[in-house]
Amino acid sequence: MENDFVKEITPKTEDFSQWYVDVILKAELADYSPVRGCMVIRPYGYALWENIQQLLDDRFKATGHKNAYFPLFIPESLLQKEAEHVEGFAPEVAWVTHGGNEKLAERLAVRPTSETIICNMYSKWIKSWRDLPVLINQWCNVVRWEKSTKPFLRTAEFLWQEGHTAHRTKEDAEEEALRMLEVYRDFVETDLALPVVTGEKSDNEKFAGASKTYTIEALMSDGRALQAGTSHNLGQHFAKAYDITFLDQDGQLKYVWQTSWGITTRLIGAIVMVHGDDRGLKIPPTIAPIQAVIVPIFGRQTELVLNKTNEIFTKLKTEVRIELDDRDEYTPGWKFNEWEMRGVPVRIEIGPKDIQKQQVVLVRRDTGEKFTVSEPELLSCLKTLLNEIQENMFDQAKRFMQENIREIDNFDEFKQVIDAKRGFIKTHWCGNPECEKFVKEQTGATLRCIPFSEQSTIGRCIVCDKESNIIAYFAKSY
RNA sequence: CGGGGCAUAGCGCAGUUUGGUAGCGCACAUGGUUUGGGACCAUGGGGUCGGGGGUUCGAAUCCCUCUGCCCCGACCA
Structure with a gap:
């Protein structure tokens, strides 16, 4: 029955990648x-x-942050001041070499991230401990010359938000980095209904130039992991490279401690991949551009039905994000499929029979469940329903993620599970980057994070069998 | 950036093997009948066959080249 509904979309099980692209194109998220x-x-x-x-x-x-805007272009000399950082980004920087027909004296990088130019400004702005902390965020685009791209998940240009903060002490910076990770976790789980694992990145996987990188990792419905947001404790690496100093209370000149953190339009890809099904998108109500759509069923009583749907639409539109699809050129069935494909959480059907009984029909996108409510109760029912859908979508995704976290301490089994089922593999790791590399070479899985939530227990490294108290999650990732 | 595949109307495809001047379904436009899970009839519009170059009397079709997309790797949010 499922397959009969949306002909334009490749079934998920047939070809996940094609399904993903189909959904994005057909639902008109992107082109x-x-x-x-x-x-x-x-x-x-x-x-x-x-x-x-x-x-x-x-x-x-x-949480006390303010927005600002920094330039798109970064002089090459500025970008190069922090060695590890340049090295990390060098392969994917786009360069501006000419202004009009004139060759520039110095190349300009199109920002791949703004640490360098922001640090440059911070060194001017910060003089005293009284200037701290500096808590700035910017919403902007960045460019990374990627070799292979995929809509939303990896594009050469993408939109994001980057927070950049400077603090007086090491502890303050650490606290900030963790605070913002928690902001991300709460947002992604509560509003996007995407369950995540929170934790720390290994040295191999951390941000170029950071002391520590914290991450929220989500699991897509094909079993691949996706880094959904990161928060970095930058230590004093950038402060030293860009000379960001302040005079502390004790009269000492000190370097600031910094953080940076970001999430991107990639999250939209995650929403598609976690919640979507063979009929298309499923958007969590909290962020759905359209939370409910009214589909009139005209029958032979167009005017009667149109009056009623208009009346209800007017009543509801101040309370929820709602649309009235009164187009006459499409049949109700066509509209049902269309709005389901576009992931609208609730459909409200109103026809002559309903009007007679003073009721409306509600249909949930998440479960397909269909039921009637009396007209006076519509608003309160709708609000409750939207909350229920939000929770249900999170619960479903959470269950899927939990079912796909497998504890494994045998390397052959690790390999087999990564091949056959994917998902997260929870295992012990000794902390040696060589062992981490070995896993990647042998299985294609990378160390996604060292989770906060796990009690550290003594076990043996999945690769070298050395005693270890580090629990790590591995997965194939996007 | 390596290996493989694809590119013909908005979308999905046929035509390419064997060169002869482009077709089908859906979508779109107009009119009418319809309307509770992708309605039907009639009429109509839409193409530098991904771009460039070549072979030929003649190229969607053969050759070269470039670009884009998809899949698998390497690199990354």
Whole structure:
């Protein structure tokens, strides 16, 4: 029955990648552009991003951050000051070499991230311990010359938010990095209904130039992991490279301690991959551009039905993000499929029979469940239902993730599970980067994180069999 | 960046093997009948066959080249 509904979409089980691209294109989240690796985010996809921005920005403000904007271009000399950082980003920097027809005296990097230019400014702005902390965020685009791209998950240009903070003490910076990771976790789980594992990255996987990188890792429904957000404790690496000093209370000149943290439009890809099904998108109500759609069933009483749907639409539109699909050129069945494909959480059907009984029909996108409510109860029912859908979507995804975290202490089994089922593999790791590398070479899985939640127990490294108290999650990832 | 595949109307495809001047379904436009899970009839519009170059009397078709997309690796949010 499922397959009969949305003919344009390749079934998930047949070809997950094709399914993913089909959904994005057909639901009009994005489209390919004439520029290699760059996509156009269409209004429906951008509305999702705007909702993400709004909800996150509120959280940033609530934790004391302010927005600012820094230049798109970064002089080459500036970019090169922090050695580890340059090395990390060098292969994917896009360069501006000419202004008009004139060759530039110094090449300009199109920002792949803004640490360097922001640090440059911070060194001017910060003089005293009284200037600290500096808590700035910017919403912008960045460019990374990627070799292989995929809509939302990896594009040459993408939209994101990058927070950059400077603190007086090491402890303050650590606290900030963890605070923002928690902001991300809360946002992603509560508002996007995407369950995540929180933890720390290994040295191999951490951000170029960071002391520590913290991450939230989500699991896509094909069993691959996706880094959904990161928060870095930058230590004093950048402060030293960019000379960001302040005079402390004790009269000593000191380097600041910094953090940076970001999430990107990649999250939209995660929403598609975690929640979507063979009918298309499923968008969590909290961020859905359209939370409910009214589909009138005209029968032979167009005017009667139109009056009623208009009346209800007007009543509801101040309370929920709702649309009235009163187009006459499509049949109700066509509209059902269309809105399901686009992931609208609730459909409200209103026809002559309903009007007679003073009721409406509600249909949930997450479960397909269909039921009637009396007209006076519609608003309260709808609100409750949206909350229920939000929770149900999270619970479903959470269950899937938990079912796909497998504790394994035997390397052959590790290999087999990564091949056959994917998902996260929870195991012991001795901390040696060589062992980590070995896993990657042998299985294709990378160390996603060292989770916070796990009690450290004594075990043996999955590779070298040395005694270890580090628990690590490995997975194939996007 | 390596290996493989694909590119013909908005979308999905046929035509390419064997060169002869482009077709089908859906979508779109107009009119009418319809409307509780992708309605039907009639009429109509839409193509530099991904770009460039070559072979030929003649190229969607053969050759070269470039670009984009998809899959698998390496690199990354």
